[in-house]
Amino acid sequence: MTGIGGRAAVVGIGATEFSKDSRRSELKLAAQAVRAALADAGLRPADVDGLVTFTMDTNTEAAVARELGIPQLRFFSRIHYGGGAACATVQQAALAIAAGVAEVVVCYRAFNERSGHRFGQFSTALASAPTSSGVDASWSYPMGLGTPGAQVAMVARRYMHVTGATSEDFGRVAVADRRHAATNPKAFFYGRPITLAEHQASRWITEPLHLLDCCQESDGGVAVVVTSAERARDLAQPPVLVRAAAQGSGPDQFVMTSYYRDALTGLPEMGIVANQLWAQAGITAQDVDVAVLYDHFTPFVLMQLEELGFCPRGEARHFVADGGIEIDGRLPVNPHGGQLGEAYIHGMNGIAEGVRQVRGTAVNQVARVEHVLVTAGTGVPTSGLVLGR
Secondary structure, three states, rough: OOOOOOOOOEEEEOOOOEOOOOOOOOHHHHHHHHHHHHHHHOOHHHHEEEEEEEEOOOOHHHHHHHOOOOOOOOEEEEOOHHHHHHHOOOOOOOOHHHHHOOOEEEEEEEEEOOOOOOOOOOOOOOOOOOOOHHHHHHHHHHHOOOHHHHHHHHHHHHHHHHHHHOOHHHHHHHHHHHHHHOOOOOOOOOOOOOOOOHHHHOOOOEOOOHHHEOOOOOEEEEEEEEEEEHOOOOOOOEEEEEEEEEEOOOOOOOOOOOOOOOOOOOOHHHHHHHHHHHHHHHHHHOOOOEEEEEOEEEHHHHHHHOOOOOOOOOOOHHHEEEEEOOOOOOOOOOOOOOHHHHHOOOHHHHHHHHHHHHOOOOOOOOOOEEEEEOOOOOOOEEEEEEEOO
């Protein structure tokens, strides 16, 4: 292993319930999630000296510290690029711990994305913003490509044209996620699996994406506690080592979709992340026991499988056939139900599931888990983790 691999560990995870109307402030959601994660680790707010979140989170580190009674912070940081920040929050925490600038760092994300600000809607303000992101958006927003669904649909259509993938292939991802969510009491879609026929019958959002190709809009919060591998041995839970952590941004990168690349059929930023993860952890894709893949849109799950090296280019449609990504398939993917089935908390609930799988405490536990891959948002500059014993 190289870099930070194995020097930091996740020792606590916590979350609120996942709903469509939390009826509380985003600050309260953040505080509740962090408190739950600390209790899981057997730590107190006074033990915390670092906080990391997303630039999109409305809860400042100082406010969260104040609400919880954290007396002082020696490290605080925020990661940009929406859902692409998820795994990078843990990377930041691990870097701070490895550098000796903090001892206990909590990563958190909390929002009312259904009852409050809904990310899936068109934002005219972004296209006119006097920022580099506003300039980027001005190339596509006037053409109607102003929602994540519309932006991903363009790439999905190109992917279908080049690889022969169909809407049914995308639907197999949704069916697997919802089957897993149906047996997860914490999932919003607990007890509600879907069939491929139901996926195909669901209304169009923007062709070729059906409603059931798109992740939920959720209210909720998730927090993760990170400390050194040495200190982790004395805490309440078995340590889950951060074997590898990486970020990546590819050529001609835009937010949210990079239309000006030559091929427009891959996610090169995820390929950059993958190369770093395998090198740091000293493993290959074939050593991964469980993959928690960011599933805000089903086509990007197929594209991730290819970028990460689980199958050759253009072959993901065959990889997901016949239950290939279900619990007993060749690669269990999102045993918690993912963002399609459990909740959309910008990928942080996926990190929590990765921790549970390594601990052996997941509701849909995969047998003999040694390495879990977790990825963050795709289409944007992104990040990833390998978690292990």
